[in-house]
Amino acid sequence: MPTATVKIAEDISLPSKVHQRTRSDHASELAEDYVEAIADAIAKKGVCRGVDLVHQFAVTHATVNNTIQRLQRDGLVRTEPYQPIELTAEGRRLASRSRQRHEIVESFLKFLGVSEQTAAIDSEGMEHHVSKETLQAMKRAMRQGRSSGSR
Amino acid sequence: MPTATVKIAEDISLPSKVHQRTRSDHASELAEDYVEAIADAIAKKGVCRGVDLVHQFAVTHATVNNTIQRLQRDGLVRTEPYQPIELTAEGRRLASRSRQRHEIVESFLKFLGVSEQTAAIDSEGMEHHVSKETLQAMKRAMRQGRSSGSR
DNA sequence: CGGCAAACTTAGAGTCGGCTAACTCAGGGG
């Protein structure tokens, strides 16, 4: 046996860590957006139907269906044919966490002086990449900004 | 002809716009990361070889090849078999824009009091979703924060 | 009740971003 081929390739150090994280984040972004939207719809109208998500995300019904199947497989939603979409306990937890992050980021952007429109758009994209630590820093900045007034 | 079915479905209003943007952003995120990394490698070592990207992104050689083919198809890089990877003019432009955004976001996070490590990771994910307007707001905040000192 | 429209599902396809496995190419040593 050729024991010589030991293989290193483990200590790819920093850069890789960053990008591995970037990739794994990607995996759950859509899921977070969906459970957030589902929770919204339920809060606003009592139930969430596929067509609500079709409008929300501007994709076809077929796509919504696929995605919901994946979410169901992953234990985030529960749904039966032709019935409204419901969140599991885990789905609700994820939705509420996402919503909190989203709100913090969005209000932080507005706090920075960004327009409503831009804050809405940018926070949508940013929320998935903001760590707990950064979130805390944003909250701290808003507290200090409020208490000390401008300049 | 049934002219009655006029169909609206065009003015899906705000939510859809936000998410359409989210999706199209995704398409170019990897491209931006790649051209940035390629520009870095060229700056640091004179040339960029596939293996540099293999390390940077912690993916296989095959994946790097695929991606580079796509970038070449999209006019961002130029490469011949077994030769180093070069950026086109457009690739260089994109790289420099990305790098600037990246630097602003990262230094802003540090300005907020986030740790080096977290700033590096979060900025990597966030940079692709930060609009010009938000970028300006970050720069403004840093200017004001610097000039007025803490509290 | 019959039928239609809207909501939903299914089938089939495509792109992107990843992988493994197996091959080719380029450049030193022995």
Added chain:
DNA sequence: CCCCTGAGTTAGCCGACTCTAAGTTTGCCG
């Protein structure tokens, strides 16, 4: 000069996410 190694390429696969097209189901209205 031959061969080995490391870099690069190719082929084939998979899963996520999207679409179009075609079929089902539901619910309402006449």
